[in-house]
Amino acid sequence: xxxxxxxxxxxxxxxxxxxxxxxxxxxxxxxxxxxIHRYGTYELTGEELAHGARMAWRNSNRCIGRLxxxxxxxxxxxxxxxxxxxxxxxxxxxxxxxxxGAIRPAITVFSSHVRIWNxxxxxxxxxETPDGIVGDPISLxxxxxCQALGWQGAGTPFDVLPIVVEVERQGTxxxxxxxxxxxxxxxxxxxxxxxxxxxxxxxxVPIVSDMELEIGGLRFPTAPxxxxxxxxxxGARNLADTKRYNLLPQVAHLLGLxxxxxxxxxxxxxxxxxxxxxxxxxxxxxxxxxxxxxxAKQFAYFEELERDAGRELTGDWSWLxxxxxxxxxxxxxxxxDNVVVKPNYFSRRR
Numbered sequence: 524x525x526x527x528x529x530x531x532x533x534x535x536x537x538x539x540x541x542x543x544x545x546x547x548x549x550x551x552x553x554x555x556x557x558x559i560h561r562y563g564t565y566e567l568t569g570e571e572l573a574h575g576a577r578m579a580w581r582n583s584n585r586c587i588g589r590l591x592x593x594x595x596x597x598x599x600x601x602x603x604x605x606x607x608x609x610x611x612x613x614x615x616x617x618x619x620x621x622x623x624g625a626i627r628p629a630i631t632v633f634s635s636h637v638r639i640w641n642x643x644x645x646x647x648x649x650x651e652t653p654d655g656i657v658g659d660p661i662s663l664x665x666x667x668x669c670q671a672l673g674w675q676g677a678g679t680p681f682d683v684l685p686i687v688v689e690v691e692r693q694g695t696x697x698x699x700x701x702x703x704x705x706x707x708x709x710x711x712x713x714x715x716x717x718x719x720x721x722x723x724x725x726x727x728v729p730i731v732s733d734m735e736l737e738i739g740g741l742r743f744p745t746a747p748x749x750x751x752x753x754x755x756x757x758g759a760r761n762l763a764d765t766k767r768y769n770l771l772p773q774v775a776h777l778l779g780l781x782x783x784x785x786x787x788x789x790x791x792x793x794x795x796x797x798x799x800x801x802x803x804x805x806x807x808x809x810x811x812x813x814x815x816x817x818x819a820k821q822f823a824y825f826e827e828l829e830r831d832a833g834r835e836l837t838g839d840w841s842w843l844x845x846x847x848x849x850x851x852x853x854x855x856x857x858x859x860d861n862v863v864v865k866p867n868y869f870s871r872r873r
Contacts, residue, residue, distance in 0.1 A: 649663040
């Protein structure tokens with residue numbers, strides 16, 4: 524589809540949703556058409572960028588938290604020019620989103636001359652040692668990259684990686700995240716104190732920084748965004764997956780579960796208690812998190828609102844189902860059309 528055609532499609536939808544009249548839409552499209560004719564591209568207004576980013580969240584097939592798409596705060600950083608300005612914008616994002624634990628959904632949109640190398644702004648390092656992997660295995664390659672740039676971690680299971688920023692004509696730079704901006708939650712179980720021996724913790728805000736935002740045919744390759752965690756993202760994936768922290772055997776051992784056979788369901792029992800610990804700990808510290816049952820109910824309400832708005836609901840079933848007890852939610856028992864609607868977020872082009 525030609526750029527102008529994509530712009531027309533976006534402007535028509537967005538202006539209708541924003542309550543603008545036909546004359547405003549036609550005038551805006553005339554300006555866009557002239558800009559594309561002269562320069563081969565056009566610029567979104569601040570209002571268009573903000574609503575487009577929210578629409579992209581609404582259209583994100585893999586996200587079960589879309590009910591809150593209207594609440595997304597959009598920081599327009601397209602005018603940022605220097606490395607220090609990029610760093611300031613990212614620190615502002617972390618501070619705003621964290622909000623002392625009352626997590627706020629946000630996105631910061633940069634121009635195309637800015638690149639963030641992290642896949643999430645906050646992520647734990649992973650180290651290969653003679654005794655095995657220490658930390659998060661998903662971060663092994665990026666940890667080596669950071670070390671090659673001059674960063675050195677303490678070698679613990681929960682070393683926070685630096686932010687690596689590349690700005691056109693200004694090179695690549697890394698920055699540690701100030702401790703004052705980091706909110707991490709120590710993981711404790713409400714009734715099983717033996718799990719404290721694992722010394723677990725996790726960071727409060729998942730800020731995805733390796734996806735492109737596309738609005739009206741324009742792509743923004745650097746647009747870190749966040750919502751808040753569903754508990755199973757941490758307890759059933761990050762801490763439990765065999766290719767991540769792989770803690771289920773340790774949890775089962777501490778609980779004294781019989782591990783001689785899968786038929787004892789020791790993995791399921793360990794998984795349940797680990798997820799209870801995550802939810803309990805976040806809530807005890809006043810940090811926003813949602814359990815997968817509540818998230819599914821919220822998504823059911825989102826489905827109703829989309830139907831009432833006359834929009835076709837899209838979704839990727841394999842991502843929308845919870846990684847724990849999925850059949851206990853309505854999502855497991857229905858089908859979703861996985862067609863891609865724009866604006867949206869896409870894997871970043873390399």
